[in-house]
Amino acid sequence: MANSLINEESPYLLQHANNPIDWFPWGDEALEKAKKENKPIFLSIGYSSCHWCHVMEKESFENIDIAKKLNENFISIKVDKEERPDIDKHFQEIFIKMNNKPGGWPLTIFLTPNLNPVYSATYIPPYPKYGLNGLNDLIDTITKAYKKDSKLLEKKGQEVLEAIKPKSKIEATKLSDALISIASRQIKQVYDKKWGGFGDAPKFPNAYTLELAINLYKLTKDDELKKIVTHTLDNMLLGGIYDIVDGGFCRYSTDRMWLVPHFEKMTYDNALMINVLIRAHKTFDIKRYKEVAAEITEFMQNRMSQENLFFTASDADSNAEEGGYFVYDYSETKKAFENAGINSDFLYRLGITKKGNFEGKSIVRLENLNIKQSLEFKKAIKILRNIRAAREYPFIDKKIITSWNAMMVSSLFEMAKTEPEFLEAAEKSLKALEEKMVINGKVYHSALIENKAKIEGFLEDYAWLIKAYLQAYSVNLDEIELIKAADLTNAAIKNFYSEGFWRVGGKEFKNFANDYDASYPSSVSIMVQNLLTLRSLAEPVYEKFAFKTLEVNSYNIMRQPISRPTITDAAIRYIKDDIIIKSNSLNLKDLHFDYPYVGLKVTNSNDFQICNNKACFATAKTGQELKEILKTL
Numbered sequence: 289m290a291n292s293l294i295n296e297e298s299p300y301l302l303q304h305a306n307n308p309i310d311w312f313p314w315g316d317e318a319l320e321k322a323k324k325e326n327k328p329i330f331l332s333i334g335y336s337s338c339h340w341c342h343v344m345e346k347e348s349f350e351n352i353d354i355a356k357k358l359n360e361n362f363i364s365i366k367v368d369k370e371e372r373p374d375i376d377k378h379f380q381e382i383f384i385k386m387n388n389k390p391g392g393w394p395l396t397i398f399l400t401p402n403l404n405p406v407y408s409a410t411y412i413p414p415y416p417k418y419g420l421n422g423l424n425d426l427i428d429t430i431t432k433a434y435k436k437d438s439k440l441l442e443k444k445g446q447e448v449l450e451a452i453k454p455k456s457k458i459e460a461t462k463l464s465d466a467l468i469s470i471a472s473r474q475i476k477q478v479y480d481k482k483w484g485g486f487g488d489a490p491k492f493p494n495a496y497t498l499e500l501a502i503n504l505y506k507l508t509k510d511d512e513l514k515k516i517v518t519h520t521l522d523n524m525l526l527g528g529i530y531d532i533v534d535g536g537f538c539r540y541s542t543d544r545m546w547l548v549p550h551f552e553k554m555t556y557d558n559a560l561m562i563n564v565l566i567r568a569h570k571t572f573d574i575k576r577y578k579e580v581a582a583e584i585t586e587f588m589q590n591r592m593s594q595e596n597l598f599f600t601a602s603d604a605d606s607n608a609e610e611g612g613y614f615v616y617d618y619s620e621t622k623k624a625f626e627n628a629g630i631n632s633d634f635l636y637r638l639g640i641t642k643k644g645n646f647e648g649k650s651i652v653r654l655e656n657l658n659i660k661q662s663l664e665f666k667k668a669i670k671i672l673r674n675i676r677a678a679r680e681y682p683f684i685d686k687k688i689i690t691s692w693n694a695m696m697v698s699s700l701f702e703m704a705k706t707e708p709e710f711l712e713a714a715e716k717s718l719k720a721l722e723e724k725m726v727i728n729g730k731v732y733h734s735a736l737i738e739n740k741a742k743i744e745g746f747l748e749d750y751a752w753l754i755k756a757y758l759q760a761y762s763v764n765l766d767e768i769e770l771i772k773a774a775d776l777t778n779a780a781i782k783n784f785y786s787e788g789f790w791r792v793g794g795k796e797f798k799n800f801a802n803d804y805d806a807s808y809p810s811s812v813s814i815m816v817q818n819l820l821t822l823r824s825l826a827e828p829v830y831e832k833f834a835f836k837t838l839e840v841n842s843y844n845i846m847r848q849p850i851s852r853p854t855i856t857d858a859a860i861r862y863i864k865d866d867i868i869i870k871s872n873s874l875n876l877k878d879l880h881f882d883y884p885y886v887g888l889k890v891t892n893s894n895d896f897q898i899c900n901n902k903a904c905f906a907t908a909k910t911g912q913e914l915k916e917i918l919k920t921l
Contacts, residue, residue, distance in 0.1 A: 292317075297736050298368040299685045300336040304345065308355035311366045314375060322363040322401040328434050328441075329399040330362040330427075333379060335370045336685035337539075337552035337601040339610055340411045341394045346608075348414045348423050357424070361431045363401075369393060370600055370689060371734055373746055374794030381452045381799070383408040396423075398430050400438065404445025406430055454789070454800050459843040463859050467846060471860070472504050474850035476512060483545045484520030486850075492540045493524065495560035496809045500853035502564070502571050503884040507864070517568055525580055527639065527653035531614065533672045535580075535587030537561050538604075547653055548646055551604040551611045551682070555592065556808045558584050559695035563702050570706060570880065576657060581703060585710065588696065592684065594737050596713070596720040598696045600689055603682035613679050615649040616672065618642045624671050634664055638672075689734045690725045690745060694752035695808070697721060701759040711763065718760055721753070731776065746793035747801050748811035750780040754818045761825075765873045765890050774826050777818060781833060788840035790815060803841040804852040812837060813854035820858060824866040824887040824901055831901070838862055861885045867921065869914070870897040870904070879911070881918065 292312045293305040304311055312318035322329050332349075334341035348354050358364050369376035376395070383391035386408045398407040407430060415422035434441060475497065478486045485491050498517050505513040524530050528547035529538050537557045538549035562581045569577035592599045606613035621640050622632045639645060639653035652672065659665050700714035724741065725732045731745035731753060757773035760766070784791045789800045790812050801812045819834035838845070838859050841852070849856035861884075869876065870889045875896060879888070891897070896908040898917060908914040 293366060297739055298336075298371050299683075299687065299736075300334060300341075300368040300370070301366055303336060304349060304366050307345065307349045308352055308359075309349055309364050310355075310359045311364050314365055314367050314372065318363055318365050319401075319403075325363070326401060326438075327361060327363050328406065328430065329397075329401065329403070330358055330364045331367065331379065331395075331397040331399055332365070333367040333369050333376050333395040333397075334393045335368060335601070336683065337554070337603045338393045339550050339552065339604040342603075342605055344394050344396075344411055348412070351414055351424075354414060354424055354427065357427045357431070361427070362398075369395075370685075370687060371743060372794070373748065374792045374797055374799065377792055377801075378797040378799050379405075379408070382448060383410070385448055385452050398426075400434070400442050400445055402442060402445075404442050405448050406434070406441050406445055458788070458840050460839050461842045461846050463838060463842050463846065463863055465863060467849060467856065467860055467863065468504060468507060470846065471500065471849040471853070471856050472508065472510060472513060474848070475501055475504070475516060478850055479516050479520075480544060484516070484523040485544075485546070489543050490540050491529075491544060491546060492807075493529065493537055493557055493561055495557070495564040496805045497850070497853045498564045499567065500849075500857045502567055503857055503860070506571065506882055506884045507860070514572060518572060518574065521565065521568060521577060522657060525576070525657060528651055530580075531587075532638075532652045532654065533614075533669060533676065534591070535583040536591075537584065547651060549651075551614050552601055553592075554601045554807075555588070555598050555689070555692040556695055558588055558592075559692065559699045560808060562696075562699040566699070566702050566706065576660070578707070582707070585700070585703065585713075589713070591681075594686070596716040597688045597724065597737060598693050598717070599737075600685040600687040600692065602684045606680050606682045611646060611651070613676060613682050615644075615646055615651055616640050616675065617649055618644065621650075621672070621675065624675060625668065628667060628671055630664060630667055630671070634668060638668060686737050687734050688721075688724065688737055690721065690731060690749040691733075691752040691811075693717070693721045693725075694749075694756040697756040698752070698759040701756070701763050704763050714760070714763075718756055721756075725749075726753075729775075729779070731779075744793070746811075747780065747784045747790055747815070748792075750776055750784070751811040751814040751818065754780070755814055758818060758821050762888065765876055765888060767890065770822075770826055773818065774822055777815075777822060777830065780815065785833060788836035790837070803844060803855045805854050809854035810852070812841070813852065813858055816855060816858040817861070820861055820866065821887060824868050825889050828901070834858070834862065865900045865902070867918070868899040868901070870899060871895065875911070879914075883918065883921070 290305045291310050293301045296313050367375050379397050380391040382405045392410045396409045396412055399405055412423045413420055414424055486494055501513045501517050524546050529541040529549045536553045539552050539554050542548045562584050565577040565581040604610055625632050637655040637659055640650040644650045697718045700710050704711035704714050731749050732741035733743040733745045733749050735741035754773045754776045757769045761769040792799045792801045802810050803812050816834050816837050819830045823831040845856055845859050866885045866887050867883055868887045868889055870891045871893055873890050876888045896914045897904045898906040906917050908917055
């Protein structure tokens with residue numbers, strides 16, 4: 289029989305609706321039941337495309353013995369972290385405090401009925417293995433401990449909650465030009481000189497670090513930063529974390545060389561990679577980056593989109609096999625190549641071998657990037673797509689998340705600056721997102737494509753949607769979009785801002801948003817960027833909110849910019865100031881700049897005025913004269 293999750297809309301929760309565990313969604317019913325029956329809570333947080341979430345479900349949540357114990361002794365609650373990032377953030381902070389290391393998914397928390405933490409972990413096997421405690425034994429241990437001395441568990445859990453409370457005292461430090469060299473040095477220190485990217489396995493695309501490196505290069509013309517960006521992108525584009533056949537980036541690579549990913553594809557990764565590839569193309573004049581950005585966009589539009597909106601993610605597993613849709617059997621592929629008249633030796637140039645590179649099969653990985661220009665490659669890709677077409681495509685979570693859609697919209701507008709054919713798609717997606725997720729002036733967070741949004745927006749939804757409007761303005765120079773951005777910014781300040789701190793949102797927990805970048809740039813850093821843009825183009829008053837936010841986070845920014853590249857970029861932008869070009873809208877179209885922080889402001893003038901936020905200091909009659917003046921700055 290189905291449990292209470294059967295009435296939910298979240299695809300992740302519905303995946304668990306027929307587990308033998310009596311799951312509840314997060315809400316008053318479950319929380320009040322725990323108090324009324326004096327039972328501890330078993331909380332499990334994940335998302336639909338999470339591979340280890342599927343493993344834990346199969347091993348433990350479909351296990352009749354484990355389900356019986358949980359049903360008798362606990363109130364079990366399931367949360368989709370994509371639906372409720374506020375709940376996830378609160379319990380990730382608890383995990384970090386209890387375990388002194390970063391968390392992840394699935395996140396598993398045992399709680400008292402008052403939501404005081406007792407035990408926290410990520411993936412837990414059903415029985416002891418991998419050096420981990422088994423869930424079956426943990427349930428017994430915590431059941432006995434709670435019955436023996438629930439007050440002690442409450443007390444210990446309360447101590448954890450006290451420890452994660454935000455500190456009101458800040459350690460402010462002066463933001464200075466030295467940040468440019470500190471950030472550059474730290475990027476170079478963590479850069480993997482052999483394979484590109486940052487740090488060791490598992491390796492994430494870290495598009496935001498590459499974005500910072502591009503802006504630092506524009507400021508310093510440091511060729512080592514250029515090499516870091518291009519070497520990293522080139523190694524990723526060889527294949528593995530990047531899907532050569534269908535297009536699109538997987539969430540991360542399990543190894544240093546970007547070969548073996550967890551095969552799920554997230555909308556946010558692909559949006560951010562489109563943006564960084566286009567910016568790298570414009571900065572370094574490397575055509576292949578623009579081509580791959582177009583491939584990713586095509587993948588997102590064809591496979592991950594409906595009614596101009598973008599789904600959340602596609603799964604790693606197919607037919608209960610990790611990567612089953614993506615990998616190739618040597619014999620099958622060799623036969624298909626031979627039937628099409630392609631020399632089977634070409635298989636090796638695509639990384640498809642008898643031995644394989646992933647559990648006896650092969651992930652497509654190019655010998656070098658030049659192969660993509662050959663006629664043989666184009667024929668081979670068509671065959672590889674045909675082989676995949678006969679397979680079941682991985683499950684797609686069809687939630688529409690405002691923040692992630694706004695990331696895609698922003699990237700489409702960035703594409704449109706050099707590739708005008710993408711402008712229509714950008715405008716349609718922004719309009720569709722606005723119509724679905726902005727209701728009576730209030731932003732909402734997520735909904736299935738066919739359903740009305742019910743969950744009110746979080747800070748990240750406001751931040752990224754504001755950014756999307758500002759990106760639209762930077763292309764169209766339509767001041768209506770500037771006004772919409774300002775209106776949402778005012779609402780965000782009212783709802784989330786407090787003396788330089790920004791709340792995540794949500795009603796249960798009053799957590800502040802972090803300044804560091806995790807899976808995608810922090811909403812705080814995006815808000816600071818938005819505030820700086822509006823300061824330059826709309827109203828100087830926004831500067832005080834940007835400055836106070838930077839001040840609150842200044843110690844961490846100056847000490848460890850590598851962990852928070854997006855707000856570091858905002859801080860450098862604040863220090864250096866924007867260049868604001870003022871002229872009529874026709875003059876301002878199709879301008880390109882080496883300086884990373886440029887705003888365009890429409891006036892009635894036929895001349896170009898060149899300004900910063902203090903004064904206008906030069907005038908140019910022509911676009912060429914403007915370029916010459918900007919070179920001297």
